[in-house]
Amino acid sequence: MPGVPSSRGCDACRQQKKKCDQLKPLCSRCARLRVPCIGSGQRRYKFLGHTTSLDQTLPHLAKQPSTTKDTEPTPPLPLATRLMPVATIPVAVPSNKATLDASRFVSALQVTDVRFDLRIYGPFFVDLPRRLGRNQALDASIRALSVSFPAVQTHKYTSDMYKAYGEALGCLRAAVGDATTAGSVETLCAVYLIVICQGWIGRGGDIFPSHGEAIAHLLNAAATSKNGNWQDEFAAELANTLLVIVLLESFTNHRINLNPVLWASELPLTIARPNREPHISNSPTGTDGVECLRIPALASISSYVRDVRGHLPGIRSTYYGPLQRDLARMKFLLSDRLSCNDTPTERHVHARRQTRYGMVLLLALMANWALSVYDTTSLRTTLGDGDAGGGGAELELEKEANYFVDETIHLAEEASVYRPLAASAMPAFILAARTMLGVKQHRAEDDGDRKRKLARLARIEELLVLYRGDFPASAAGT
The missing domain is CATH 1.20.190 (Delta-Endotoxin; domain 1)
Structure with a gap:
């Protein structure tokens, strides 16, 4: 093999360029001199470095302009630059804010430990990266959630977290106030993500007097909306999860009023029915057979609480x-x-x-x-x-x-x-x-x-x- 030294003598003999008899445990020379005998019999490899200069890789840089009387000579490139390996030249990877947000959020979704698994908030979380770029409020809320996620484990709160959280609140207020985006599934999802983020790093009173009232208003708008984007699986799972949360809050907040069409058994509804089950409730069939946690039953209990007598x-x-x-x-x-x-x-x-x-x-x-x-x-x-x-x-x-x-x-x-x-x-x-x-x-x-x-x-x-x-x-x- 080219470049591989043939000598297998010990380190002491090789350093002095003496022939080593490779006896064990000590070669004759090391035994006579009473020095440590290390490396005897080992095969060594010599790695030959190879560098390509910019002059060879980029020919146009090697040609320097000719010097004339009227022009100053162009100084040659520094030796370190001309001998720079090609591998060290940085190559820019195409990216933008949306791809960076998606990458950060996907990394958070890859956590499988149930203590820190974001999917505990709803099965639709795995579909959120595909929703990026459609709604500014949703993009900002996903960014705030991703930036704040490390604090759930470390309890260390940085200025970047609060900055992203504040920007998300501003984008959400603008989206709710805009008639073209207020009734979209992305805006409703952004409200939910901000509620989660506020629970992590917020201090209360940062968005709406009542989250349930705001979500109920958006759900009622979706129930009568003719917007086609409420017909996919993502919207169905989001609506089903939020219905449970809002119905539970309605036990103590009687200002929450939901449209009964949201849990009516006879459709058509403008919101599709989900196939996957939300975290805290059962689907209409119910994997655990819990009757009282089905959405129609929760709605009935909510009406009972409003008028007990x-x-x-x-x-x-x-x-x-x-x-x-x-x-x-x-x-x-x-x-x-x-x-x-x-x-x-x-x-x-x-x-x-x-x-x-x-x-x-x-x-x-x-x-x-x-x-x-x-x-x-x-x-x-x-x-x-x-x-x-x-x-x-x-x-x-x-x-x-x-x-x-x-x-x-x-x-x-x-x-x-x-x-x-x-x-x-x-x-x-x-x-x-x-x-x-x-x-x-x-x-x-x-x-x-x-x-x-x-x-x-x-x-x-x-x-x-x-x-x-x-x-x-x-x-x-x-």
């Missing part, structure tokens, strides 16, 4: 029917630990089921409170309690409320392994449990009951501190 029969039938079945089913599914925590896919399934169970517990807490406050008389008759005072029915509701609170606490403790993103819904469930403990007034409380209640409240506060630590910038503004 007028819908007591509906609340009662829901509480003792679908809610009890859903609680038992989700409890059973989560008790099966054989297929959990093995692969990223199974972790996703487990995290989704925990979120669903938390939502069912939240609905059960609300219904339990409504019945204990407004339906005490009916419960005495319905449950057939022989006590004239109806204490049996009230105590039964009290036991169930305590059970729901304990289940919520246990669920939040188990879900902490999926913090921050896959368990980001847990604080809402913990707050619901704390509210229930605060508003329930039990007639038969003794010292033991009060101690247990205080212990539950203390554990809930500990969990809230734990979960709020996942997004310290957002928590600091509350």
Whole structure:
């Protein structure tokens, strides 16, 4: 092989250019001189460097203009430049702002750890890079989300994050105020991304007085719009995910009013029906068979909450029917630990089921409170309690409320392994449990009951501190 030295002598003999007998463990010369014998018998390779000068690669640079009396001679190129290897000459890769944003966002999507997987916010996230370049507000919100994503893990907030976030807010306000873009699916998606980004690094009150009101307005516009871009799978998945979020917010914000056509069973609708399932809800068929989390059921519960006294029969039938079945089913599914925590896919399934169970517990807490406050008389008759005072029915509701609170606490403790993103819904469930403990007034409380209640409240506060630590910038503004 050309350029390969034939000598296999030790380093000491080669340095002195002496013949080495390559004896082991020491050659004769190293043994006699009592020096270390290293490298004996090893084959060495000599790498021949090759450089191409710019004069050879670019002939037009090698020809210097001739010197005349009227012109100054052109100085030759520096030696370092003329001997520069061709490989070191930078080659510009075609790119623009959209391609850089897409590359950054795709890198974030490649995270498969469920704790930091953006797809937990909706299956349509994988389609977002293909939507770049269509809507300035969506482009800016994707950029803000991508730039802010590292802070979810590091909790280090840079000026670039807040700059991108502020630019996205400005673009979104312009898009919502423009009649040509206000009703587009891209603008609605931009609102959702900004809501997520605000939860990471925002301090509250940065965009709209109520995110749910703004999203509800855009969804209602989409329901009656003749815009064709609402007919694809991306729009269907986005609308289905946001419907669940808005319906949940409507429990406490009665200014949210959604068009019933959004969950009507008889179409045609201007929004297509999704094939994939959103993270926190079920599709119309439901992979887990959770009845109360289907969009029509959530819409009915929302109407119950707006007028509790007028819908007591509906609340009662829901509480003792679908809610009890859903609680038992989700409890059973989560008790099966054989297929959990093995692969990223199974972790996703487990995290989704925990979120669903938390939502069912939240609905059960609300219904339990409504019945204990407004339906005490009916419960005495319905449950057939022989006590004239109806204490049996009230105590039964009290036991169930305590059970729901304990289940919520246990669920939040188990879900902490999926913090921050896959368990980001847990604080809402913990707050619901704390509210229930605060508003329930039990007639038969003794010292033991009060101690247990205080212990539950203390554990809930500990969990809230734990979960709020996942997004310290957002928590600091509350």
